[in-house]
Amino acid sequence: MDLVTHLPAELPETGCVRLFHGRGHCFAGLEGVTLDWLAPSLLFTHFCPLSEEQAAQLEGQIAVWWQSVTDRPLSLVWQDRHSRPAQTRCIGQSPPQPHWVEESGLWFELDLLRGQNHGLFLDMASGRDWVRQHSGDKKVLNLFAYTCAFSVFAMAGGAREVVNLDMSKPALGQGKRNHMKNGFDAGVRYLGHDLFKTFGKLRKLGPFDLVVVDPPSFQQGSFIATKDYPRLLRRLAELISPGGEALLCLNAPELDRAYLRQQVADHAPELTFVRQLDNPVTFPESDPDRGLKVFHYRRQDAESRVSQAF
Template identity: 45%
Template sequence: MISYSPILDAIEQADVSENELRRIFHGRGHCFPSLEHINLDFYPPFLFLTSYQEIETDELERLVHQVWNKASVYADFITGLVYQQRAGRETSSRVFYGTLPSPHIVVELGLSYQVDLLTHQNTGIFPDMRNGRSFVVSQSKHKKVLNLFSYTCGFSLAAMHGGATSVVNMDMNKGVLAQGKVNHKLNGFDENVRFFPHDILKSFGKLKKLGPFELIIIDPPSFQKGSFELTKDYQKILRRLSDIVSNKATLLLCANSPDLTEKKFMELITEHAGDGFNFEYRLESALGFPEKDQNKNLKALVYRYHGL
């Protein structure tokens, strides 16, 4: 019988009193044998329990009961629990306890995001990129920012919060960009932000006209059917960076694929972006994301462009 003690210990040690989005237990980092398929997040006021493999009904009931029972000490902050099963391409979500807020708004780093724990595989914000968003806040003042593969525009919110002059968001998915617009309205960022539902690989002419940019964030999916495959298409973007970047610009280049090591990622950047892009450092993993192998988790690398 599986022991869920590490999850229960993580709940006991969690500080949920700040009512901010956070990861409580990260099994996907492979630091907890037999629990590699389980994550637990706090989307105030709900717990969000995720499994990346199918759990039989009786075992799921046991897991959920233990998690909820342990979380009962935080009744002032935690009012419900959603379970999401992500086995292969099949994703299903279920409310076990409580009634979800509608709309469901969570806060991170002083910014508000509307999330959805039931309808889609992804909730509307990725907790593992917290340090990336914090970095963008610190680097954006008076800068012209480009946010590629913008999803629901978390980096754009961070840039505006940090004092950016303007932000361009580009993602071919109109639905996530519409959610990004909602998030900007939630935070009062109604000006100097643009949203383009375009295929990035076919839009460098437009980006060149809109640039040059002083801060560029590239955070693509590892795979998006029919449009992007990280190990085959990232280099196409890297080759065009010098056309849209200003001298001394900062770049946050991200990859979240266990098949692409940090070394291979850096080699890819050097080969296809060119000598003008110099590596500075890798952002640390967000709190709550222990990893057995740092090459298999999110890689967020900071580069500086110094021209040719």
């Protein structure tokens, strides 16, 4: 398992980036492993079983590479996602507490030792940058907000107001700390509710100029994409102002790009496809249908719908 030849010759200038993405099936023999740089720590994750010999080999390769690119003490968090529940251990120095990382000039709190979701999904970096560029003076709704990274980027882009909704109140609490760290104390709401029981409240708070939908693909009791995405889409347009925009995301390898586009066509015909956002180059995929899908849609205004009908 030759990981080290795929690693950069020096540490990236940004403190928050994927260094190796094996899950895109572009590197034979390394399909189940990833390595992230979350300064000042590394996060190695394996989604496949590793023998003791394979684990020792990979750990040694990372240590040798680390010594070649920096004289800093090694801080390596090793996460076994093949185990249930995931197992996490630290090699060398522990990550700082609190642990703040920077992405595109903004700061986010992480907890690498907590478990599988540490606070920021690196594959969504292009989506966050897009939201920053398209939020100026807009009212934004961030569904499945998690730790509210989209909201921080929206506020950085000049959003007038952002509403964050997520069932996890601890995640929203972390999101609030992210906003405060970046100086965004006003104009942000945090709703710890079940989306499907909250549409009435959201309608009263809306309509919104931009809605971000970034759900888990399969989370029992929260969201199962094949069942719940159609439910959401049937009511999504009523939350978006005419001419408003939506960013629809899906990270389920078993569901291809055509699946999501067909669901939107079937259940939210008011939305018009604009384009698919490119994923970060640090997340190569041999089959784009298995990777993260991020689609930009726009709600047609009434005048446009009438003209298309004739």
